[in-house]
Amino acid sequence: MKIVHIADTHLGLAGFSSIDPESGMNLREKKIYDNFLESMKIIVGQRPDAVVHAGDLFDRVKPRTHAYITVLSALDMLEEADIPLILISGNHSMPKTRYTPSPFKVLEYHKAKVHCAYRYKYEIEDIDDTTFHLIPNMLKASDYRDAFNEIEIARNTANVMVTHGLATTLRDYRLRTVAEHEIDSTMLSEDFSYIALGHFHGQKQVAENAWYSGSIEYCTYNEINDKKGGLIVNTESGEAIPLELPNTPMIDLGRIDCNTLTPSEITEKIQSVIDRLKDPGDSLCQIRLENILREKIRNINRDEMAEIKNRVFNLRIASDTIEPVKRGFETEDPSSVDYVDEFRKFVKIQGLEGALEEEIISTGSNIFKNVIDKHREAD
Ligand SMILES: [Mn+2]
Incomplete structure (x- = not known):
């Protein structure tokens, strides 16, 4: 089947000081919502059999109201086109206490076909000819391995793993964000026809069958050289083709x-x-x-x-x-420097014996005065 793989949409991310005059909303925040909904139109236009979001849908655990409205509008589009959405929680959606409910709970009330894995455990979802193995953001690094060990590869369908974290093959790119977990290379197993990854914001293939779709937007200036967008994936062959999506350049x-x-x-x-x-x-x-x-x-x-x-x-x-070159003069403009006085000060700190010091100061000062006078004559 054909899926569209996206990730790291960070809805609710705001920044800079510009305000949208019409809505009064932070302009950066608004552009991200608008581009996301435009992207959803393009994605729906591709008529995929499912959309897979590999984590960090929202920018924070308690999303802004408008971030919810944006996601619910996107679900309206998917419902109308009868396209299921599969998504997992990323590290930006992880409640810090057990009393904070997951924002994904809200999405389950929508009539669209949504399957969200956010309960800190491995979940499985079958759609048509494909089995999706979902490993959402976990509490501990070792939990990923435990979840992975629970996976049973389906024999009669294509197997797609969806997870969120930094592949060890990208160790140099460590993002040092909250709850960043590493996906070791043995998890990028050939048993899966495709592995949909989230967390790294550049579009990148990390194994024959494993891709980061990248984020849609440039979230920080560190991402300036990243490729952005989504991927159109054939889940049987694992072939992934970049899908360009609108963003703020x-x-x-x-x-x-x-x-x-x-x-x-x-x-x-x-x-x-x-x-x-x-x-x-x-x-x-x-x-x-x-x-x-x-x-x-x-x-x-x-x-x-x-x-x-x-x-x-x-x-x-x-x-x-x-670093500036150490200057010996106390004023900035060289034409206003009292060279005779600067010379005298310079000699004074050399710690010379009295008579010698006197002689150097008077001889040197006379030379300076002569040179300065000659310069004045020559203007
Ligand atoms: Mn992210």
């Missing part, structure tokens, strides 16, 4: 070497990079300032910068600062 604006640039030249450069963008107002952008002194960052005109930032949805300025 995240654009890497590259780097600017600031070594020889003045603060206003830096803002001009950023400005000209943004001028070339097709749709800056809808884009999350990052630019990197290289070889820049902290002091130079402080001297960037705030009003100019605010104007630039207003033109894009969000601008992240990453900087590789360099």
Whole structure:
């Protein structure tokens, strides 16, 4: 059968300071809801036999009301098209106490065909010619192995495992988030025709039969180089084809070497990079300032910068600062330095014997005065 695999939708994620003027909602939050519902239209248009969501549907354990409304609207679409939804809880949906009910309990009241695994145990769901083995977010790392050991491979159907965690083959990508659990490579068994993974936000194949669909949105700037979207999967063959879904674009604006640039030249450069963008107002952008002194960052005109930032949805300025060269003078402008006095101070801290110190100061000062006078004559 044909499924669409998505994950990590993080509904309810908000950020930045822009507000949607019509609804008063945080604009980032609203765009994520809107893109999710647009994505559902595209997914339903694919006429899959089921939709599989591999965890982190909501951004938090107690979702915002509008996050619920969005999911219930998506369930309306699936119900109308008679497409079942299979989903598991991810680490972002894990109640911290046993008294907090799971947000997935609410979804079970909808008339759509929804099967949610969120009870910290292995669950199984048969749809047509495919058996779905669901391992949701567990309390302890060892629980995954125990759940996995409970799996009995069905003989007459295709077997699909759905789980949420970091595959050990991606160890370098450790996300260091709450309750991040590792899926060791023996769990990526060939007994499954397909393994639908969630947690890692980039679209990535980690074994012949195992994929992270990736998130639909760029949730953080660390994901700037990730591929996003969903996957169309044939559960018999395990073949997965990327499905592009609408999101808020995240654009890497590259780097600017600031070594020889003045603060206003830096803002001009950023400005000209943004001028070339097709749709800056809808884009999350990052630019990197290289070889820049902290002091130079402080001297960037705030009003100019605010104007630039207003033109894009969000601008992240990453900087590789360099330490300033130690200066011997007390004032900043070299033309206003009293070189004779600076020289005298310099000699005084060398700890020289009295007469020698006197002689060096007077000889040196005379040389400085001569040089300064000559410069004045030459203007
Ligand atoms: Mn996630």
